[in-house]
Amino acid sequence: MDASQLNWLSATDAARAIRDGAISSEQLIEACLARIREAEPDVQAWQFLDPEHALRQARELDDRRRQGAPAGPLHGVPVGIKDIIDTTDMPTEDGTPLHAGRIPDDDATVVAMLRQAGAVIMGKTVTTECAYFHPGKTRNPHNPEHTPGGSSSGSAAAVAAGMVPLALGSQTNGSTIRPAAFCGVYGFKPTHGLVPRGGMLRLSRALDHVGLFARSIEDIALLGEQIVGFDERDPDTRPRARPPLVATAAGDPPMPPRLGFVRGPAWERVDKETEEAFAELAESLGEALEQLELPLPGDVLAWHRTLMEAEMAANLDLEWEKGRDKLSEPLRKLLERGRAVPALEYQRALARIPLLNDALADLFERVDAILTPAAPGTAPKGLGATGDPSFCTLWTLCGMPAISLPLMQGGNGLPLGVQLVGPRHGDARLLRTASWLVGQARGEAR
Amino acid sequence: MDASQLNWLSATDAARAIRDGAISSEQLIEACLARIREAEPDVQAWQFLDPEHALRQARELDDRRRQGAPAGPLHGVPVGIKDIIDTTDMPTEDGTPLHAGRIPDDDATVVAMLRQAGAVIMGKTVTTECAYFHPGKTRNPHNPEHTPGGSSSGSAAAVAAGMVPLALGSQTNGSTIRPAAFCGVYGFKPTHGLVPRGGMLRLSRALDHVGLFARSIEDIALLGEQIVGFDERDPDTRPRARPPLVATAAGDPPMPPRLGFVRGPAWERVDKETEEAFAELAESLGEALEQLELPLPGDVLAWHRTLMEAEMAANLDLEWEKGRDKLSEPLRKLLERGRAVPALEYQRALARIPLLNDALADLFERVDAILTPAAPGTAPKGLGATGDPSFCTLWTLCGMPAISLPLMQGGNGLPLGVQLVGPRHGDARLLRTASWLVGQARGEAR
Numbered sequence: 001m002d003a004s005q006l007n008w009l010s011a012t013d014a015a016r017a018i019r020d021g022a023i024s025s026e027q028l029i030e031a032c033l034a035r036i037r038e039a040e041p042d043v044q045a046w047q048f049l050d051p052e053h054a055l056r057q058a059r060e061l062d063d064r065r066r067q068g069a070p071a072g073p074l075h076g077v078p079v080g081i082k083d084i085i086d087t088t089d090m091p092t093e094d095g096t097p098l099h100a101g102r103i104p105d106d107d108a109t110v111v112a113m114l115r116q117a118g119a120v121i122m123g124k125t126v127t128t129e130c131a132y133f134h135p136g137k138t139r140n141p142h143n144p145e146h147t148p149g150g151s152s153s154g155s156a157a158a159v160a161a162g163m164v165p166l167a168l169g170s171q172t173n174g175s176t177i178r179p180a181a182f183c184g185v186y187g188f189k190p191t192h193g194l195v196p197r198g199g200m201l202r203l204s205r206a207l208d209h210v211g212l213f214a215r216s217i218e219d220i221a222l223l224g225e226q227i228v229g230f231d232e233r234d235p236d237t238r239p240r241a242r243p244p245l246v247a248t249a250a251g252d253p254p255m256p257p258r259l260g261f262v263r264g265p266a267w268e269r270v271d272k273e274t275e276e277a278f279a280e281l282a283e284s285l286g287e288a289l290e291q292l293e294l295p296l297p298g299d300v301l302a303w304h305r306t307l308m309e310a311e312m313a314a315n316l317d318l319e320w321e322k323g324r325d326k327l328s329e330p331l332r333k334l335l336e337r338g339r340a341v342p343a344l345e346y347q348r349a350l351a352r353i354p355l356l357n358d359a360l361a362d363l364f365e366r367v368d369a370i371l372t373p374a375a376p377g378t379a380p381k382g383l384g385a386t387g388d389p390s391f392c393t394l395w396t397l398c399g400m401p402a403i404s405l406p407l408m409q410g411g412n413g414l415p416l417g418v419q420l421v422g423p424r425h426g427d428a429r430l431l432r433t434a435s436w437l438v439g440q441a442r443g444e445a446r
Numbered sequence: 447m448d449a450s451q452l453n454w455l456s457a458t459d460a461a462r463a464i465r466d467g468a469i470s471s472e473q474l475i476e477a478c479l480a481r482i483r484e485a486e487p488d489v490q491a492w493q494f495l496d497p498e499h500a501l502r503q504a505r506e507l508d509d510r511r512r513q514g515a516p517a518g519p520l521h522g523v524p525v526g527i528k529d530i531i532d533t534t535d536m537p538t539e540d541g542t543p544l545h546a547g548r549i550p551d552d553d554a555t556v557v558a559m560l561r562q563a564g565a566v567i568m569g570k571t572v573t574t575e576c577a578y579f580h581p582g583k584t585r586n587p588h589n590p591e592h593t594p595g596g597s598s599s600g601s602a603a604a605v606a607a608g609m610v611p612l613a614l615g616s617q618t619n620g621s622t623i624r625p626a627a628f629c630g631v632y633g634f635k636p637t638h639g640l641v642p643r644g645g646m647l648r649l650s651r652a653l654d655h656v657g658l659f660a661r662s663i664e665d666i667a668l669l670g671e672q673i674v675g676f677d678e679r680d681p682d683t684r685p686r687a688r689p690p691l692v693a694t695a696a697g698d699p700p701m702p703p704r705l706g707f708v709r710g711p712a713w714e715r716v717d718k719e720t721e722e723a724f725a726e727l728a729e730s731l732g733e734a735l736e737q738l739e740l741p742l743p744g745d746v747l748a749w750h751r752t753l754m755e756a757e758m759a760a761n762l763d764l765e766w767e768k769g770r771d772k773l774s775e776p777l778r779k780l781l782e783r784g785r786a787v788p789a790l791e792y793q794r795a796l797a798r799i800p801l802l803n804d805a806l807a808d809l810f811e812r813v814d815a816i817l818t819p820a821a822p823g824t825a826p827k828g829l830g831a832t833g834d835p836s837f838c839t840l841w842t843l844c845g846m847p848a849i850s851l852p853l854m855q856g857g858n859g860l861p862l863g864v865q866l867v868g869p870r871h872g873d874a875r876l877l878r879t880a881s882w883l884v885g886q887a888r889g890e891a892r
Binding site for chain 1: 684756757759760787788789791792793794797
């Protein structure tokens with residue numbers, strides 16, 4: 001492979017090549033930096049990037065390898081980190097001028113885990129303001145007039161543009177699945193509590209998730225395996241066996257998976273083209289797919305809104321008190337609403353989560369995964385907003401694992417994401433089902 | 447021992463005697479029932495008691511022992527269960543006419559654990575209305591004109607009156623420590639999350655604890671060891687090693703324990719007599735005790751109130767909606783206040799708990815346990831209220847283990863409780879320190 005194209009290697013292949021001595025981490029980082037120099041003026045994925053710092057990490061990892069030290073699973077492979085995830089060697093500014101220049105005292109747990117696995121922390125990717133609505137500077141790599149989606153805008157765009165093979169983001173509503181779909185990469189939101197959130201900007205304990213971006217399911221699994229674990233800083237993590245994401249995702253399902261097509265609670269927002277594309281996909285899947293009606297016992301979008309607004313108001317209390325004039329109007333309005341939520345309504349919404357999971361559990365007796373659009377359509381034109389998260393809301397509320405697969409395309413040439421959702425803690429099987437579906441789609445298409 | 451006095455046996459001795467075949471469970475239950483017949487007209491500790499049902503359990507356990515089946519640690523020993531803890535074979539009415547005649551589908555986790563340990567579930571003990579303010583019928587066994595304390599009134603009184611050696615209660619503010627102190631028995635509130643609350647009336651996830659009553663620390667430890675564990679129904683329990691309560695409580699401390707006398711956030715309510723009694727106790731302990739100033743970063747009583755009111759409003763939402771006219775006025779007023787708490791204030795209070803624990807952690811570098819009164823004085827006269835819980839509030843809020851020791855007496859002849867508090871998950875060591883203190887107090891007094 002031409003050394004200038006190394007940036008397009010998958011993380012899995014790059015890690016193997018580095019381990020085998022076929023390439024150095026420095027060469028890989030050089031290629032990624034060259035690609036960034038080329039594409040960043042259009043894409044603007046990075047909030048902070050110090051090429052020399054990235055190269056220093058790479059050279060140190062190369063030295064260690066040459067001295068015979070054991071190489072971690074991501075030895076020498078660069079990862080982009082959403083700028084709400086703490087790093088001690090780079091600022092973490094959370095997309096708000098209120099946190100400008102902030103350098104955390106500790107790495108986020110996932111960043112520490114990535115360093116442990118040998119990764120190069122490439123830089124900090126652009127987030128919307130406090131991972132909420134107000135967009136950052138990033139544009140869609142497929143068409144700079146369109147939004148990349150948000151709030152993990154830079155992570156999705158950087159992976160799509162070939163700047164890094166892997167990136168971390170977050171999801172409190174649709175902040176991983178949506179930008180992955182809009183940018184045409186794989187985006188994975190694991191089960192709530194599986195990946196620790198210590199050292200990540202907290203918006204909502206109930207809803208926050210770490211999100212993963214890559215250009216293949218194999219890479220999603222590889223990245224995922226490094227960051228699953230118990231964390232004293234995250235009260236929703238538990239000591240438990242690490243799910244074998246890589247091995248399971250690579251394996252064949254023992255039986256052909258059954259998928260359930262679900263319209264979801266915001267279906268009326270779907271665009272014509274997306275509806276038709278999914279009808280075609282359903283047809284091509286034949287008996288592997290059945291239509292499912294969701295047993296929704298109430299207004300799940302409203303419950304999510306109540307939780308998110310109330311918890312964001314508490315978690316951004318200090319920002320409100322000290323600098324609300326420096327917040328965007330949408331965020332200020334959200335915090336105002338959140339501050340007015342009664343504790344009773346908040347607790348009622350919290351109590352819905354286990355009940356809703358119980359109500360949906362039966363679905364997974366009939367199907368291996370739910371299939372539904374990742375968004376109402378392709379990335380909207382314009383950079384003033386990041387698109388509609390409502391096709392992700394229910395799954396985020398339930399803490400179920402979800403993955404966006406870049407399997408289709410809109411008439412405008414922009415990617416159209418297929419979302420697969422599995423039962424809680426069915427992460428490894430969901431990746432396997434996703435691999436199977438990708439194989440089916442490629443087989444059908446070619 | 448005269449068979450009619452078996453009811454005064456400790457649980458530890460009774461279990462041993464039954465295991466050895468020296469007495470039968472039936473004999474023990476007969477003695478307890480005789481004592482109940484004698485004292486119940488004055489004390490009124492029981493909400494539900496079916497002597498035949500208790501005897502049937504005893505005979506079955508005796509049969510099993512005679513057939514050589516292995517005997518559990520509480521084989522044949524009776525335990526009283528507060529009537530907010532679910533039992534499938536007896537009603538659980540929660541002290542409110544709204545739940546009259548309610549028979550749960552499942553045993554509470556702690557009841558199932560007790561049955562597993564071979565205990566006889568003796569009956570259901572009187573609780574205040576929904577374990578809150580409005581008193582039940584129970585009177586103080588030392589003087590029927592005085593309150594037994596609450597909300598675990600019946601459990602404390604039944605153990606004090608020699609009706610059962612062991613009982614379970616609960617504590618959301620001072621509902622175990624206070625009645626134990628007023629009735630002159632040992633009352634123990636383990637670390638939050640150590641004893642599962644599945645199947646217990648939920649008032650507040652943050653504040654609810656299971657409470658334990660016995661007439662010795664040895665018995666508290668024996669009871670405690672049976673009910674510690676992980677419970678899927680209680681999201682605050684964790685799979686963890688069972689602390690060796692019995693062995694540790696029975697052991698000698700490697701060094702003389704150091705105690706810290708703390709006035710606590712409600713000290714201005716203490717009565718003269720109690721203040722003097724504690725000054726004397728402090729003097730007698732000499733260098734083993736030091737005065738400590740609490741580093742309290744705010745109004746902890748208000749934080750507790752906010753949490754309790756907001757969570758009770760959510761957890762008793764249905765009772766409010768369906769039958770608020772059947773609630774007492776104090777409970778109705780509390781729920782009204784709770785329904786008006788803003789989610790922001792509620793979450794702020796919740797977020798105080800870990801910070802408060804951090805602030806107090808340093809104290810336990812200097813001392814093994816905090817020593818403080820269990821209540822502002824002895825049991826108040828009158829049956830219209832159950833006394834002041836405010837000497838327990840801080841420790842309940844922090845989820846720290848606390849034990850009330852019946853070491854002193856007021857001028858009115860009523861018991862005066864000494865409260866010891868340990869660091870979270872220092873339960874076994876707290877029991878050992880308590881044993882040491884009991885030994886000191888007895889040595890000094892005799």
